[in-house]
Amino acid sequence: MTEVVRLSNVHKRFGDNHVLKGIDLSIRKGEIVAIIGQSGSGKSTALRCMDHLEIIDEGEITVCGHTFGKGISSADLKKLRQDVGIVFQSYNLFPHLTAEQNITLAPRSVRKLPAAQARKIAADVLAQVGLSDKAGCYPEQLSGGQQQRVAIARSLAMDPQLMLFDEVTSALDPQLTGEVLRVIEKLAAGGMTMVLVTHEMAFAMKVAHRVIFMHEGRIHEQGGAEILRNPQTAELRQFVSNGL
Amino acid sequence: MNQEQALYLLAGAWGTVLLSALTFACSALLGLAIALMRVSGSRAVRSTAFGYINVIQGTPLLVIMGICFYGPSIFGAAETSPLFAAVLALTVHAAAFLGEIWRGCIESVPRNQWEAAECLGLNRIQRMFKVILPQAFKIAVPPTVGFMVQIVKNTSFASLVIGFAELSYNAKILNNSTFKPFLYFGAAAVLYFLICYPLSWFSLRLERKLTIARS
Numbered sequence: 001m002t003e004v005v006r007l008s009n010v011h012k013r014f015g016d017n018h019v020l021k022g023i024d025l026s027i028r029k030g031e032i033v034a035i036i037g038q039s040g041s042g043k044s045t046a047l048r049c050m051d052h053l054e055i056i057d058e059g060e061i062t063v064c065g066h067t068f069g070k071g072i073s074s075a076d077l078k079k080l081r082q083d084v085g086i087v088f089q090s091y092n093l094f095p096h097l098t099a100e101q102n103i104t105l106a107p108r109s110v111r112k113l114p115a116a117q118a119r120k121i122a123a124d125v126l127a128q129v130g131l132s133d134k135a136g137c138y139p140e141q142l143s144g145g146q147q148q149r150v151a152i153a154r155s156l157a158m159d160p161q162l163m164l165f166d167e168v169t170s171a172l173d174p175q176l177t178g179e180v181l182r183v184i185e186k187l188a189a190g191g192m193t194m195v196l197v198t199h200e201m202a203f204a205m206k207v208a209h210r211v212i213f214m215h216e217g218r219i220h221e222q223g224g225a226e227i228l229r230n231p232q233t234a235e236l237r238q239f240v241s242n243g244l
Numbered sequence: 245m246n247q248e249q250a251l252y253l254l255a256g257a258w259g260t261v262l263l264s265a266l267t268f269a270c271s272a273l274l275g276l277a278i279a280l281m282r283v284s285g286s287r288a289v290r291s292t293a294f295g296y297i298n299v300i301q302g303t304p305l306l307v308i309m310g311i312c313f314y315g316p317s318i319f320g321a322a323e324t325s326p327l328f329a330a331v332l333a334l335t336v337h338a339a340a341f342l343g344e345i346w347r348g349c350i351e352s353v354p355r356n357q358w359e360a361a362e363c364l365g366l367n368r369i370q371r372m373f374k375v376i377l378p379q380a381f382k383i384a385v386p387p388t389v390g391f392m393v394q395i396v397k398n399t400s401f402a403s404l405v406i407g408f409a410e411l412s413y414n415a416k417i418l419n420n421s422t423f424k425p426f427l428y429f430g431a432a433a434v435l436y437f438l439i440c441y442p443l444s445w446f447s448l449r450l451e452r453k454l455t456i457a458r459s
Contacts, residue, residue: 090356
């Protein structure tokens with residue numbers, strides 16, 4: 001049982017707003033964790049802290065063997081970013097590059113792979129997300145769901161040990177949501193360690209090994225998917241009854 | 245207007261084109277450096293660029309022109325050539341404006357593009373040159389071309405201080421000896437238009453090309 005993520009007493013403030021009030025969390029290799037909670041509960045912030053996109057005020061984080069608190073050495077940060085893939089709600093594809101170029105950019109620039117090898121990787125990951133025929137398309141020629149799948153492929157191209165998903169289906173209609181969730185399910189079946197911040201309760205129940213309910217900057221309740229059917233705390237009960 | 249006078253006017257137009265082209269090239273390099281300095285991570289570098297922009301934008305071009313032409317001889321340097329002094333002055337002036345225009349373009353690329361590039365492990369220079377600048381370039385085309393047209397017209401300052409023979413200067417000389425201001429300044433206006441219009445046309449084409457490339 002290898003630990004991929006460990007958060008110890010993590011605090012984060014935005015000015016006077018105390019967003020994370022001491023998060024302790026451990027995620028082992030191959031585990032799929034869904035983080036749910038209301039807007040403002042700190043779930044996206046917690047996720048972003050794991051990739052050092054938000055700098056924590058207190059506590060310690062270890063991700064893929066890289067430990068950091070407030071600061072991190074640039075060498076460690078570089079390795080962290082290579083070991084962790086993150087996908088955002090707004091896709092954030094580079095609009096001036098084709099799907100393939102979006103994917104090959106990091107392997108070529110960061111891992112310094114030759115063009116042919118990077119293109120081979122792009123072909124592989126595009127096939128994984130079912131978009132082999134879209135390699136030459138620019139982002140604006142793709143639907144939201146296709147853009148999000150390219151964004152997932154772009155992260156996979158760096159061969160990450162951990163994938164973070166930050167409300168990746170929130171901007172999509174139900175049909176497009178379905179095609180993105182199927183890609184994530186496939187990754188799950190492949191044994192990828194994943195943390196998903198999501199509003200898709202049914203999906204969280206289906207793929208997650210563990211569900212974490214955040215409330216007011218703390219982990220309020222956690223457990224297997226059954227906690228969504230049988231919540232122990234009043235807050236989760238209310239959250240679930242609103243969501244279903 | 246006889247042939248000799250027409251050729252004299254055209255020679256002036258050539259002076260304007262030459263001065264403009266050299267200024268475009270030099271101020272693009274300096275302007276890009278200023279823009280990159282303005283978005284640098286280092287406070288000292290940002291402040292330096294900010295100071296430069298403020299001082300230059302607050303100084304009349306005529307004064308910069310005078311300093312560039314007469315300045316070197318004050319310090320005992322050999323006489324400055326009018327072309328060199330004019331290009332130097334226009335570059336110093338234009339770079340301050342281009343730097344600020346391009347900083348705005350760089351900053352108007354959405355923040356999440358920086359973030360996405362960062363998460364892929366690209367370092368700061370790679371993020372800037374492979375992700376941000378190509379997107380900023382497209383945004384920058386219209387204001388940059390607009391400013392280039394301004395530069396073309398600003399080259400006429402070179403004749404006022406330095407006596408560089410460009411279009412306005414030669415039109416004035418012809419008027420002084422013939423007293424036909426409407427003819428010569430009118431002809432100069434047409435030539436200015438013929439220099440500037442292709443720039444605007446090229447800008448439109450470039451914008452269209454950058455858009456069509458992805459649809």
